[in-house]
Amino acid sequence: MAETSNRSNRFLRALRRESVDTTPVWIMRQAGRYLPEYRATRARAGSFLALAQTPELACEVTLQPIERFELDAAILFSDILTVPHAMGLGLHFVEGEGPKFAAPVRSAAAIAKLGVPDPEGPLRYVMDAVRLVRHELGGRVPLIGFAGSPWTLACYMIEGEGSRDFARVKAFALNEPAAMHTLLDVNARAIAAYLAAQAAAGAQALMVFDSWGGMLAPALFAEFSQRYLAQITALLRADARARAVPLIVFSKGANASLEILADTGCAALGVDWTLTLDEARRRVGARVALQGNLDPATLLASPEVIRREVARVLDDFGAHPGHVFNLGHGITPDVDPANLTVLIDAVHAHTAHGERG
Amino acid sequence: MAETSNRSNRFLRALRRESVDTTPVWIMRQAGRYLPEYRATRARAGSFLALAQTPELACEVTLQPIERFELDAAILFSDILTVPHAMGLGLHFVEGEGPKFAAPVRSAAAIAKLGVPDPEGPLRYVMDAVRLVRHELGGRVPLIGFAGSPWTLACYMIEGEGSRDFARVKAFALNEPAAMHTLLDVNARAIAAYLAAQAAAGAQALMVFDSWGGMLAPALFAEFSQRYLAQITALLRADARARAVPLIVFSKGANASLEILADTGCAALGVDWTLTLDEARRRVGARVALQGNLDPATLLASPEVIRREVARVLDDFGAHPGHVFNLGHGITPDVDPANLTVLIDAVHAHTAHGERG
Secondary structure (H helix, E strand, C coil): CCCCCCCCCHHHHHHCCCCECCCCECCCCCCCCCCHHHHHHHHHHCCHHHHHHCHHHHHHHHHHHHHHCCCCCEECCCCCCHHHHHHHHCEEEECCCEEEECCCCCCHHHHHCCCCCCCCCCCHHHHHHHHHHHHHHCCCCCEEEEEECHHHHHHHHHHCECCCCCHHHHHHHHHCHHHHHHHHHHHHHHHHHHHHHHHHHCCCEEEEECCCHHHCCHHHHHHHHHHHHHHHHHHHHCCCCCCCCCEEEECCCCHHHHHHHHCCCCCEEECCCCCCHHHHHHHHCCCCEEEEEECHHHHHCCHHHHHHHHHHHHHHHCCCCCEEEEECCCCCCCCCHHHHHHHHHHHHHHCCCCCEC | CCCCCCCCCHHHHHHCCCCECCCCECCCCCCCCCCHHHHHHHHHHCCHHHHHHCHHHHHHHHHHHHHHCCCCCEECCCCCCHHHHHHHHCEEEECCCEEEECCCCCCHHHHHCCCCCCCCCCCHHHHHHHHHHHHHHCCCCCEEEEEECHHHHHHHHHHCECCCCCHHHHHHHHHCHHHHHHHHHHHHHHHHHHHHHHHHHCCCEEEEECCCHHHCCHHHHHHHHHHHHHHHHHHHHCCCCCCCCCEEEECCCCHHHHHHHHCCCCCEEECCCCCCHHHHHHHHCCCCEEEEEECHHHHHCCHHHHHHHHHHHHHHHCCCCCEEEEECCCCCCCCCHHHHHHHHHHHHHHCCCCCEC
């Protein structure tokens, strides 16, 4: 007889494409600015970076949405740019402008100097946060660790800050492919080491956010993003600490490349809302679980509309194993937390007719 | 024997999926800030709006790229927001912030008051510009007229300005679908009248820019965008002035919906660079011509790389009739005009081995 599914394990069971009592749900940026308790802790921390770098505070905000909502997974509160910061690029945040690096890398010479940071050295604050959160969760729900993708980190490392289109980064990739490949390789090795260390510290699932992969034409996506996502998967499989920990890959907007993303060997793919889950599932088959994909803007609508749109996403996926409900992008600061309760209840109620899958 | 194809007609022949001597090419925003002569005329006009609203100046900048480059079509210099401006919303531009409306529409009552503006009334300056450009072109290349899509205009009309995600507009569509459909219907009728009048004034092809359709989930795209693109196509077919004028529809990012876009009955679909043209062609068949789809960032790379990436796009489409080369989005202000010469020459040289198609 199958193990019983409940809040403590339905997320991991869904990632393994096993039957679950109801579809699990968590929300990208669930520990975030839409929550008044988050804003209070953030104010106490003094800065975003202090919040992310103080394990006790990072733990506190990680747990806030778990206490308030019937979410089925926790995700570590951190930032994708911790890794390049540990490589020496000097991360800082300018209020209202987002992240910036003091020392962006824009030449083959600067790239050649980069190394893989020790996860228990300059990144120890992240591992300490993972250990603390895992302890404080006490088995209620699984903990997700995460990192940015090699391409997405490279975008910020070269540009030095955010950009609407990262056009200069794409031009660098086209004009100096050898230097770009060197950068992506060191990023992939650094990210794999970082994720394996998070698994060793207690993360029960891992996720890679390829936030800017979808800006690349398909041939360049294969060359500059997917290839290094596959390298990370291979490195994690070869690492005894991470081998059994499921990996979720989310390349937002890279919908033309779903098949080769499934080929990376990850356990699950994140899907944004511009593709239906039945179409995504038709294309990748049952090789991977799927995570997504409600438009975050839906949470600005009425409870009645939220319930209808949640049902639409669930029905798009259908009564198969291997669905983790999520938004197709992070929750936005202007959402009323009460609407997230409506969403979570709708997911659980709509799929609670016996074991799903 | 087939009519001979040359600069004056290869664009229109490709839209009809007829054979051409070389693949035609034009560039979205070819009359734009990357050109020093454009910046000079723009400075003389005093403001963007004065430039767009003075037929002699709009004509001057429309012709500038035709004089400088071997482009195969001219596109009227104008703005998609001329139509809501003529509806009384009060368009103005704030330097560095983009377009704004003095009187956005945010209620069913405000929407109910909107009517279809007379294209030869408050929009006569656009028709005068079309007539002047057509005369000044003297048959060298065909002239494209254009408009924004019903959904894209609705985004600006409700939000009152640009937005990263138009989340409030999507919430309005979800919460008040009847009011949104009323708005989209009046927009579709206004746009069809505007495009038909441009055809009557001399435009030889028409294009609808659905810049924000791709932000909608597929079911909502069908309901709030594609349906009204089909309404425009039907209205133009029923209008003797526009019936024979090919219509290009470009819903940037709506790549999950290419099939239903082809079903609108348009002559051609614009395609952004995140989908290969062979994949797009496989999905829509030979029902429509395709226009695209080089990543605009490629123009920041070296001439050698530009030539290689142009060849990749041409080879993706293959030796079929019905390809108009373009970028997958507008050319950016930081491009060196010399690189556009490289692109245009590469398109013509790569496809000049006899009649293509």
